[in-house]
């Protein structure tokens with residue numbers, strides 16, 4: 001069985017990573033969306049084990065020490081990390097895996113798993129990014145400003161990702177990521193043709 005693709009989705013807070021990942025999953029339930037571990041407190045409506053595994057700082061650092069995380073980073077004021085085992089189980093089962101993580105995490109995944117695909121989501125404009133964060137209404141003005149300052153740093157790194165997709169309309173972004181999946185599966189290093197091997201070696 002072919003190994004699945006490890007797809008990393010990054011981009012500034014509020015660009016729509018979560019929205020796009022959910023839409024991708026709705027279209028293709030075979031995708032495995034990794035559930036991160038975080039020390040951030042849950043937002044209203046967030047469920048443990050579904051949106052995140054919400055853990056104490058002590059538990060998080062224990063997971064780091066035990067090598068249970070594929071990558072981890074401090075984002076804003078909290079720790080976030082990707083549990084390793086479920087990601088590799090899903091890949092081995094031939095499922096494509098989505099990681100919705102920040103850029104520091106994306107670079108760490110590239111170090112640990114070279115064959116990953118890094119996809120950066122950009123907003124159509126800076127004003128639209130601000131408006132999306134305001135509309136979402138999950139942060140107060142101070143926390144929002146903090147995220148926007150961080151967003152500038154993240155946006156400056158988009159060119160180090162394999163793909164840059166502007167999230168104008170969710171449907172178009174989903175279509176672009178589906179096209180990337182198709183293209184990545186066609187890359188020569190991911191393909192084997194037994195009949196051709198026989199022909200050339202025979």
Ligand SMILES: Nc1ncnc2c1ncn2[C@@H]1O[C@H](COP(=O)(O)OP(=O)(O)OP(=O)(O)O)[C@@H](O)[C@H]1O
Pocket residue numbers: 011012013014015016017018019020132133135136167168169170
């Ligand atoms: N293409 C889009 N057009 C308009 N609004 C969008 C689009 N994509 C997402 N949104 C809206 O923007 C807000 C932020 O989206 P979302 O929470 O998915 O962002 P995020 O990148 O996952 O943020 P964070 O990194 O903070 O978790 C939400 O209110 C969402 O409904």
Ligand SMILES: Nc1nc2c(ncn2[C@@H]2O[C@H](COP(=O)(O)O)[C@@H](O)[C@H]2O)c(=O)[nH]1
Pocket residue numbers: 010011012013017036037040071072073075080081082100101102103104105106
């Ligand atoms: N490096 C990692 N970053 C992660 C992970 N899970 C989420 N994130 C990123 O954190 C911020 C904030 O998320 P929020 O839910 O508090 O709004 C966002 O950029 C996420 O992509 C992870 O496992 N590793």
